[in-house]
Amino acid sequence: MLGICSHEPHFALLREEVKFGRQKFRIRKHRAKVDEITFHLLHLSLLREYLSWEFHSLKEKLPFDYNLESVIDDWILMGFLIGNDFIPHLPHVHIHEDALPLLYATYNEVLPQLDAYLSSKRTSNAWKKDAFTSNNDEQSFNEDLEVFDLSNDETNKVTDIGITKGAFDSDSNASDECEEITDQRTLTSTKAVSHGYFGLDKDSDDDLPVASLDDESYENDCDLSWTAVVNKAFKNHKRDYYNDKMKYNNISKEELREQAEGYIRAIQWNLHYYYHGCCSWSWFYPHHYAPYISDVSDFAEMEMNFDLNEPFKPFEQLLAVLPAASADCLPPPYRELMNDPKSPIIDFYPEQFDTDLNGKKNDWEAVILIPFINEDRLLQAVAVKDSLLTDEERQRNMHGPHLLFSYDPSSSHILKSTFPGIFPDIQDCAVKIEKIEMNQFRIPRNRIVHGLLPGVKLDVVFPGFPTLKRIPHIAELLFADIKLFQQPSKNQSMILKIGNRPELEKDIMEIASDLIGKEVHVNWPMLQAALVQELWTAHEKYSKAADEKIICNALSEQEQNMYKTYVNITRRNEFERRGIDAGQQKGLALVRLAHGLRKYFEEQKVLIKRFYADINNTIPVSLSLLVQNAQEDWDSKCALEDLYPINAKVFISSVESKYYGFSGFIKENHLMTK
Known part of the structure; x- marks a missing residue:
């Protein structure tokens, strides 16, 4: 969250592999060594693009300009609603109960009805957006509705709680209440009939009028009746929540507003913390529970000032x-x-x-x-x-200053161990320590750049920072059993469906001529360089002969079986592991992955060439997932003095040298021969 709110697309997070499963079946015999731990990179460049697809439908619906950076800010704000270290989660908003898909669906539905994004300049407008807050609560309640028995007297009656006016004691009559909420109905009249709700409730003075017995009017009456029952149950449910959790006996409007103000202030503090730094050291959320978000409304004029104060010692x-x-x-x-x-x-x-x-x-x-x-x-x-x-x-x-440690060869000294007998002294410590004033990194808000930095490049390939943009595709949320954390996913996954590629609609021989012997990039969207060795179809294989011509040979029976295996492997890897639907393929490319660069010396020139896996170590790749011309041409030939300038720092990388791993400086850069 903190990484993506920086709006820096070229950002990756390193973390250990997460393994889930029953603990009793995962007996760890010994503490894992560093070289036994699997690490993963979370590429925020890809997360940004997946979020773009998550809210892609908004592009054609918004009455204002679509801006991915603003959508990301709203996404961060929605993340607060499920709780974090500073604020409790909203009632019934749990990740394990699909809270996030519900929030996102509500956002996609409601944002086009608003006049701006939920967050503006990293301050929250969410409490002004009553449509978003109330819609989310009602959907959450309706999803849980099956557990309530609405025919129960205790659910449908107003408890005798004295003369105090409660926040959920309605003055409106039944018909008005129905008119207010008919747009929010989610259950059918059939279910209303099955529950026996033809009027509002047993205590209502008047049932809804039934003008005639035609089907349309009858269903409308039932829908209104059922919606009113649900709405009343929701109010009673919220009253019970504030009573059970917060010990308010029929919470009043003033008490509810106090709760709401505290929650709004918490949201605002969190936004400041993420985007501007800590705005108050003394603030904390003073409740164990959060209010219903539908009760947080009409606070456009609320003051949002915080006192910075001092942090605890x-x-x-x-x-x-x-x-x-x-x-x-x-x-x-x-x-x-x-x-x-x-x-x-x-x-x-x-x-x-x-x-x-x-x-x-x-x-x-x-x-x-x-x-x-x-x-x-x-x-x-x-x-x-x-x-x-x-x-x-x-x-x-x-409170002390920040300490900046930096390498300084001129400050070589002996650093005494702080744990003698456990850690030795450092005999040649070339590190200097610089003290930086405590508030040095408290940047004035008018200097903070919101959104992308000027000049950032989003459509180019930077090694190590993947992008989806090199292959035409669309995305769709589907139940697809993607294998995640050692088990199939239970919820919807964002599936990338590869679009039409005109360069692959040509004759297979022409495609083979364009690809074989050429460098491409595979493992999209990660983009790893590879050399195309052969092309295979169900019955033929294409390769390059000694005279550099492309030839076609029939697959043997054994090779045909291998092709079927290759197809199954690629589909399983692409779809089940990575959520990519490559579609029907004309064939597969067998490629040799790039393993690095080698330097060849010619007089005072250095020739740099990529070297690939052995010819017998090819891997199959779907044709539609090959990326050509992903990177601009790089200079494979340069002068020796440009590659190794005088005084440049280098490391010895030859394993044959006794100085392998040592660093040094270039003193001379002319080629010496034995």
Whole structure:
């Protein structure tokens, strides 16, 4: 999220492979060594393009200009709704229950009805967009509707809660309520009939009028009745939520607004944190639960100012977040604040407390129902203990500068170990340390560039930064059983369907002449260089003869069986692993992957050539996934002094040299012969 909100397309994240499965069947015999760990790169350049397809339908629907960078900002904002380290998730919004597809579908449906994106200049307009917030809540509720028995008296009656006016106590009569919500109906009149709902409810004074018994009027009446029942159930459900979770007995409009204001402020703080840096060190979300997003509305004029204040000192921060069981992480005087029964803040560290899964599946996802830290009380308690700290502890409990470590050969010195006997001294440490003022990286907002940087190139191939743009394609969300994390996906996946390629509609012999012996790029969209060795069809293979002419030979029976195997392998790899539908193929290309570059010396010139896998180590690739002319021509011949200028730093890469891996500097750059 932080990476993609930078709007820097040439960005990749390195992380370990994630493996899922039942723990009892995954007994780890030993700690994995570094060379046994599989690492993956998450290419944000590709994530950006997949997001573009996710919201592609908006291009033709919006009343304002479509802008992918603004869509990405809205995507980040929607991500906050499922919760993060600073804010709880919305009610019934869980990733494992398809919350994200629901949010995206709602966004695609509602954004064309608005006059701007949900976020503008990285501040939230979401609370102004009532259509988005209410639509999302209603869809979530309707998806869960099957678990409610709407014929139950407890669900459909208003509890006697005294004279206090509740936020969900409606003054409108039944017919008006129906008119307000008919556009939101999601269930059929057939289901209304099956539940026996011909009027609004048992306590209603008037049933909806049935003007006639013709089918259309009858279904309209049933739809209105059923929609009113659902709407009333939703209100009662929300009333119960605020009562059960937040202990509001029939929450009032004022209390609901207070909840909503807190949530809006939380969204705004998160947006500032992502785009501008921390706008307040003292702010925190003061509730264990979030309100329903449909209750967060009509706050266009709300003030959104934050006080920056000061961050906690290191030990203060630990006192604010650690449980009493971790008191040993603190100096002895502060430990007493956590475990001494007479401590003035002992109530911050309860030994017994409740947890609430709140719709989650795993224990570690549960809401921990402990009191929130009162900053003033914490600092007052800490101040009493400050004088008991040692000088070393007091030094550790200070805000310091940033430390910049850089290589400096002129500053060679011996660096003493901080753990003698465990780590040795560094005898020749050529690193200097530069102190940078604490607020050096707090950039004024008017200097922050929102969106893409000027001059960024999106349509060129940079090695290591893949793109989908080199092959014509469309994308579609499908249930496709893509193998992800060692098991088939259960939800929809974005499938890339390869479009028509005129260069492949020619005769197969002409295609073979264009490709064989030529360099292409494979493994789209990653784009790895390869050399085309042969072309195979179901019955023939095309190759280059000694005289450089393209020849065609019939496949033997064994080769025909191999071709069938190749087709199955490529389809499985392309579709099941990568979500690419290459379509029907005229044939397959057998290619040799590029393994690197070699340098050949001719007098004072250096010839650079790519070398490929052995001729017997070809791999099959679908013709429609070959990319030609992906990179601009690079200079394969250059002068020796240009490749190795005087004083340039180099590394010895020959494994035959006893200095393999050592670095050095070019002193002379003329070719020497033995």
